[in-house]
Amino acid sequence: MPISTRCLATGLLALAWASPALAQPAPADGAAGAISEAVQGGASPYRPPSAASPDPDDAARAKCEALKEQYNATSKKRSYQSSGPATQNAQGRTIPKIERDKTRKQLQQAYRDNCT
Template structure:
């Protein structure tokens, strides 16, 4: 009586499943064994590291240093920029509308407000 291919494939699959189950039976010594024991006992000796809470004084100091660095990197020369369309005079000439760049002054004020 010939054995059908279907029965052979089914038998091989069953044999493979049994082998995989035996291989996963015990994790062995070391960390894996300790974790397995902890899970079986319902305890967990492993705790994630506690999150580092930033010191408010350290954060403030870092912010002040960043403001000071930004302030010092800006040019000390006055700079101007166009703030919109120019103004037309009675003679028909257009005078550009410009304003002084206030970035340096704003950084200086922010440093005073937050760091002094």
């Protein structure tokens, strides 16, 4: 029994000696305290100013202007393009497959959907 009491006393003595070293220091006042807390917490209160985020209204307005410019840049005349190989009718004549170019109509629809 005397050995266990001696071990217990040694353990308590070691614990009492180490506990002040393991305790967190009291936070300092002012800026030093804020920095100390941030370092201990893993965060930095000093961050560079973030870049100004673009205004959503300005971005939408710019997109609408770009669509409008693209629409106005397309020709107002109808244009057609070949959509595939020509076909032959019952009389033996070849008839080309053509489609109307839809880019102007698509731009107009995109402008209506997004900007009106």
